[in-house]
Amino acid sequence: MLRIILSVFLTVFISITAFAEIKIGALLAISGPASHIGKPAEVILKELVKQHNQTHKEKIRLIIYDTKSQPKMAIQYAKKLIKKNRVDVIIGPNTTGSALAIIPVVQKAKVVTMTLVGGTSVVEPVKKYVFKSPQKTSTAIKKIKDYLLNNKITKIGVIADSGGFGQDGIKSLKKLSNGLEIVGIEKFNKSDANMTSQLSKLLNKKPQAILAWTVGSAGAKIAKNLRHLNQNILLIQSHGLADYYYIKLAGTSAEGSILPATKFIVADQLPDSDPQKLLLIEFNQKFGKLIKDSSVHAVYAYDAFMLIMKGFEISKAKNIPLVDALEQIKNFISVTGVYNLSKQDHCGLDEDSMVIIKVENGKFKLVER
Numbered sequence: 001m002l003r004i005i006l007s008v009f010l011t012v013f014i015s016i017t018a019f020a021e022i023k024i025g026a027l028l029a030i031s032g033p034a035s036h037i038g039k040p041a042e043v044i045l046k047e048l049v050k051q052h053n054q055t056h057k058e059k060i061r062l063i064i065y066d067t068k069s070q071p072k073m074a075i076q077y078a079k080k081l082i083k084k085n086r087v088d089v090i091i092g093p094n095t096t097g098s099a100l101a102i103i104p105v106v107q108k109a110k111v112v113t114m115t116l117v118g119g120t121s122v123v124e125p126v127k128k129y130v131f132k133s134p135q136k137t138s139t140a141i142k143k144i145k146d147y148l149l150n151n152k153i154t155k156i157g158v159i160a161d162s163g164g165f166g167q168d169g170i171k172s173l174k175k176l177s178n179g180l181e182i183v184g185i186e187k188f189n190k191s192d193a194n195m196t197s198q199l200s201k202l203l204n205k206k207p208q209a210i211l212a213w214t215v216g217s218a219g220a221k222i223a224k225n226l227r228h229l230n231q232n233i234l235l236i237q238s239h240g241l242a243d244y245y246y247i248k249l250a251g252t253s254a255e256g257s258i259l260p261a262t263k264f265i266v267a268d269q270l271p272d273s274d275p276q277k278l279l280l281i282e283f284n285q286k287f288g289k290l291i292k293d294s295s296v297h298a299v300y301a302y303d304a305f306m307l308i309m310k311g312f313e314i315s316k317a318k319n320i321p322l323v324d325a326l327e328q329i330k331n332f333i334s335v336t337g338v339y340n341l342s343k344q345d346h347c348g349l350d351e352d353s354m355v356i357i358k359v360e361n362g363k364f365k366l367v368e369r
């Protein structure tokens with residue numbers, strides 16, 4: 001049943017047996033507001049390491065620290081992983097703010113870091129030792145823009161959180177907004193009880209749709225507040241909300257929401273010709289319940305691990321540093337997409353890795369590939 005996943009493991013790992021023990025450090029939000037992402041990521045990483053260590057002489061040592069969803073904690077533990085634990089590579093953090101915070105630390109130490117965040121600014125401009133496994137915010141914005149223009153929606157109001165992810169969204173939107181009229185931009189803190197005031201200001205400007213850029217429970221609050229004010233206006237959420245967690249929190253207020261998303265969340269609705277479909281279905285058979293009970297974002301931990309292992313394979317084969325090996329990964333099929341990394345692109349995913357989905361009858365429906 002898991003032949004695809006296992007065959008990928010064999011292909012990736014068979015070439016790294018000459019390495020001594022590999023030390024992988026992980027910075028995960030196991031507690032705090034992003035724990036629904038960090039906890040399942042921890043489970044996935046531990047399982048992947050366990051499977052590897054059962055079948056290979058050279059072992060992987062996984063060292064995990066809980067960032068508590070706080071940038072300061074991420075910095076503290078990044079330094080510990082580098083100076084005390086002397087890790088070969090770091091996976092994480094889970095939040096854009098924490099990822100941005102540790103960049104100076106890992107860059108100075110020259111330790112390859114595969115982040116698990118959406119923010120474009122983490123990898124643009126390119127930082128030599130910093131990579132990411134999720135799609136960039138700018139990629140999701142492009143996908144949304146195409147959908148809007150294809151449906152003759154040009155006038156939008158924008159609401160975004162004041163944190164790293166929200167402001168990264170505003171930055172990307174302003175840069176890529178050609179063809180769209182942004183009637184207003186409102187900000188909020190993710191800890192705010194509601195966003196009714198900001199949404200009212202936007203609605204008064206008569207947009208055709210509201211675009212919200214945030215993650216977690218704040219997105220559900222926006223959906224509820226907006227439906228209290230207006231039952232009919234189109235709500236578009238970020239790729240950070242393309243998650244079962246969103247539907248659980250927002251309930252019926254999530255109905256009709258449009259979101260850019262990874263293919264994983266609608267894998268069974270993809271055509272058989274899609275190169276990712278078989279892997280997605282088999283991944284779902286292994287980790288599906290964990291993901292549905294927590295967050296789709298946890299899949300990024302799987303992708304990060306597999307990319308790193310592929311990097312070690314190339315590093316050994318060509319006798320080059322891991323950072324250079326990662327930049328040579330091409331056409332690598334994984335859960336989030338087909339990766340093509342380079343010196344100019346430390347994410348390696350384009351719009352083809354995303355789909356547009358809609359919340360319909362409490363489920364996600366594929367709308368546009």
